[in-house]
Amino acid sequence: MTAAADSPFSKAPDAFSFGPRPYNLVIPVLFAVSVAAVLATGFVAIAPNRLVSGRPIGLFTAASLPLAATIAGLGVMLLATAFVPPRPSLHRVTAIIAGALVLLLLATSGEAATTMASSATGLARVSLGASFWILTGAAALAAVDAVQRAAAGPGEQIAAIAIIAAGFAAMAHAGVFDALSLAREYQARQTLFATALLRHIVLVVAAVAPAVLIGFPLGVAAARRPGWQGPVFAVLNLLQTVPSIALFGLLLVPLSALATAIPTLGALGIGGVGAAPAIIALILYALLPIVRNTVAGLTGVDAAAFDAARGMGMTPRQRFWQVELPLALPLLLAGLRIVTVQAIGLAVVAALIGAGGLGSFVFQGLGQYAADLVLLGALPAIGLALLANFLLQIAAGLAARQSR
Amino acid sequence: MIEIEGVSKIYGDRRVVDDLSLSIPEGSFCVFLGPSGCGKSTTLRMINRLVPFDSGTIRVGGDDIRQIRPEALRRRIGYAIQSTGLFPHWRIQDNIATVPRLLGWPSQRVRDRVTELLELFRLDPETYRLKFPQQLSGGEQQRVGVARALAADPDLLLMDEPFAAVDPITRAALQGEILRIQRDTKKTVVFVTHDIEEALRLATDIAVLDHGRVVQWGKPVELLEHPANEFVTRFVGGVDASAFSLLSLRKVAERLQPGAAAEGEPLSADASLRDALAAMTARHVDRLPVVDAAGQPLGAVTLADLVR
Numbered sequence: 001m002t003a004a005a006d007s008p009f010s011k012a013p014d015a016f017s018f019g020p021r022p023y024n025l026v027i028p029v030l031f032a033v034s035v036a037a038v039l040a041t042g043f044v045a046i047a048p049n050r051l052v053s054g055r056p057i058g059l060f061t062a063a064s065l066p067l068a069a070t071i072a073g074l075g076v077m078l079l080a081t082a083f084v085p086p087r088p089s090l091h092r093v094t095a096i097i098a099g100a101l102v103l104l105l106l107a108t109s110g111e112a113a114t115t116m117a118s119s120a121t122g123l124a125r126v127s128l129g130a131s132f133w134i135l136t137g138a139a140a141l142a143a144v145d146a147v148q149r150a151a152a153g154p155g156e157q158i159a160a161i162a163i164i165a166a167g168f169a170a171m172a173h174a175g176v177f178d179a180l181s182l183a184r185e186y187q188a189r190q191t192l193f194a195t196a197l198l199r200h201i202v203l204v205v206a207a208v209a210p211a212v213l214i215g216f217p218l219g220v221a222a223a224r225r226p227g228w229q230g231p232v233f234a235v236l237n238l239l240q241t242v243p244s245i246a247l248f249g250l251l252l253v254p255l256s257a258l259a260t261a262i263p264t265l266g267a268l269g270i271g272g273v274g275a276a277p278a279i280i281a282l283i284l285y286a287l288l289p290i291v292r293n294t295v296a297g298l299t300g301v302d303a304a305a306f307d308a309a310r311g312m313g314m315t316p317r318q319r320f321w322q323v324e325l326p327l328a329l330p331l332l333l334a335g336l337r338i339v340t341v342q343a344i345g346l347a348v349v350a351a352l353i354g355a356g357g358l359g360s361f362v363f364q365g366l367g368q369y370a371a372d373l374v375l376l377g378a379l380p381a382i383g384l385a386l387l388a389n390f391l392l393q394i395a396a397g398l399a400a401r402q403s404r
Numbered sequence: 405m406i407e408i409e410g411v412s413k414i415y416g417d418r419r420v421v422d423d424l425s426l427s428i429p430e431g432s433f434c435v436f437l438g439p440s441g442c443g444k445s446t447t448l449r450m451i452n453r454l455v456p457f458d459s460g461t462i463r464v465g466g467d468d469i470r471q472i473r474p475e476a477l478r479r480r481i482g483y484a485i486q487s488t489g490l491f492p493h494w495r496i497q498d499n500i501a502t503v504p505r506l507l508g509w510p511s512q513r514v515r516d517r518v519t520e521l522l523e524l525f526r527l528d529p530e531t532y533r534l535k536f537p538q539q540l541s542g543g544e545q546q547r548v549g550v551a552r553a554l555a556a557d558p559d560l561l562l563m564d565e566p567f568a569a570v571d572p573i574t575r576a577a578l579q580g581e582i583l584r585i586q587r588d589t590k591k592t593v594v595f596v597t598h599d600i601e602e603a604l605r606l607a608t609d610i611a612v613l614d615h616g617r618v619v620q621w622g623k624p625v626e627l628l629e630h631p632a633n634e635f636v637t638r639f640v641g642g643v644d645a646s647a648f649s650l651l652s653l654r655k656v657a658e659r660l661q662p663g664a665a666a667e668g669e670p671l672s673a674d675a676s677l678r679d680a681l682a683a684m685t686a687r688h689v690d691r692l693p694v695v696d697a698a699g700q701p702l703g704a705v706t707l708a709d710l711v712r
Binding site for chain 1: 454476483487488490503553
């Protein structure tokens with residue numbers, strides 16, 4: 001039998017086949033999109049100054065030949081792996097190639113920017129073009145897909161992320177990206193950036209922790225008393241439908257009134273604008289997923305296990321901590337993951353009411369029509385969300401393994 | 405061991421258990437038999453206070469159960485249910501150790517007890533101790549469920565249709581094991597089932613329940629020979645089925661002609677009349693010699709004796 005006959009798609013009539021058929025459709029699709037992006041869009045864009053949009057420059061013009069050729073070579077190797085009969089070791093090879101490609105694309109963007117900038121005036125800006133984002137995104141997706149197909153354990157997944165992050169950090173430290181306008185925006189605001197990033201994390205933690213402290217007991221109570229579930233979910237669903245900007249606005253009036261009425265609160269920094277309304281709004285949005293997942297987790301506990309726990313003489317407290325909670329834990333962690341990712345995103349908007357955080361760069365950038373400044377706020381927020389999602393997903397997976 | 409006196413349970417306007425009284429002797433294997441909704445399971449669950457009752461008294465070992473804290477009462481009564489209720493996140497050893505740990509046994513004693521119980525149920529301790537419930541077959545899970553109920557060595561064991569969800573061959577094996585263990589340990593067992601054959605095989609005493617009342621309470625043989633009413637007659641499966649069941653319950657010793665002689669392979673006095681009939685049919689004879697457990701001749705039994 002030929003490799004093509006082994007393919008899961010071999011049932012298709014031969015008349016329509018041309019050449020071998022892939023075992024993995026994801027990589028060929030990503031490859032095709034990437035090729036189209038390289039042909040049609042710029043890898044970097046060069047602009048005479050920070051405020052005008054740039055002129056796109058293709059990959060093979062912008063990058064030196066060895067780097068561009070290596071990118072193409074790795075892309076073709078990646079495509080080739082889709083046509084080899086799958087086995088776990090193959091998926092690991094695919095993941096390594098895709099990961100190397102991500103790092104290589106990052107390096108190439110820095111190199112291209114350096115070359116471009118050196119041949120232009122000091123005010124000229126080199127920004128990242130569409131094909132950089134599409135190629136890097138495609139390589140990252142191929143890596144994630146391969147890691148999933150390889151059924152890699154949590155340790156391997158963390159190691160893979162750490163290698164990519166370390167590679168990026170090493171290149172950044174070595175100044176590879178210094179010529180990119182994104183890096184210039186960063187260099188102009190290094191301290192501001194660190195403050196904003198920290199502030200963003202503080203906002204998220206300050207919202208998620210109280211939301212768990214309120215939402216978890218509320219969920220436990222609602223799971224115990226089904227009669228409560230209707231009204232509780234009605235209120236939380238309603239809160240969820242209020243647009244975030246409107247909710248910030250609605251909180252402005254009562255909080256500023258409160259701060260005026262009680263000067264001590266005002267002195268503590270609580271007022272109509274700033275962190276207080278932002279945190280309150282983030283808590284309100286976080287309640288629904290937490291309460292919903294707590295109720296679903298607890299009511300989903302096997303009725304027979306619960307009956308046995310009672311019948312063997314466990315006290316209500318023992319039943320809760322030893323049986324119900326461990327069995328509900330995977331869903332509780334899923335709820336925590338949803339609200340953490342959600343809060344990271346919503347906290348960007350909170351910059352509008354003076355809460356600070358990464359959103360302040362986004363809104364400054366929007367105001368100045370400076371796309372790279374928007375990215376300086378948006379990219380770390382996306383990175384934080386992906387990281388939180390990844391870590392909590394691993395935690396939920398481990399909990400599910402414990403409570404199978 | 406258990407005295408139930410005038411107990412009633414009312415849900416809305418339905419009397420699920422209606423002025424029910426029963427006295428279950430120590431060391432008996434008592435089966436509550438009846439169709440679904442007859443109140444047998446509710447009555448069982450009243451004994452360990454899983455279901456509160458509205459009136460009447462239940463005493464276990466002489467103590468009014470309402471004077472005992474529910475958790476303390478339940479820890480001295482074994483409890484096994486149909487869907488096992490094994491904790492999916494605990495290993496087999498931890499599942500079995502549930503009640504001993506609640507009672508604060510030292511860990512070495514718990515470990516020894518787990519080993520002992522796994523051996524009692526013919527599950528190799530080293531193979532099974534560290535497994536999770538999902539890794540076991542249905543029959544193995546049910547064995548672990550019963551082992552867990554027996555873990556703290558309770559005098560009383562409550563079993564709510566424990567073998568209803570397993571296949572017939574596994575069920576027969578499990579019935580054999582619980583029977584062996586009950587006979588060896590002399591524990592009092594209260595066992596709920598809707599399966600008449602299971603009841604006849606296991607019970608020393610049967611309570612037939614209907615609409616929350618005991619319609620008949622007695623030995624299995626009495627149930628077949630003198631059904632109390634039309635309901636019991638229908639429930640035990642009519643004359644044909646009960647005739648064969650009767651043959652299985654009566655021993656050759658009861659119909660023996662002492663001192664009489666007969667030719668052929670002898671029967672044991674412990675054999676059932678059903679075994680005797682089968683042996684006669686297979687060998688085309690109407691008369692067989694009978695010996696005691698030591699092989700000493702006791703007499704003979706004839707075809708006519710079987711149907712007497």
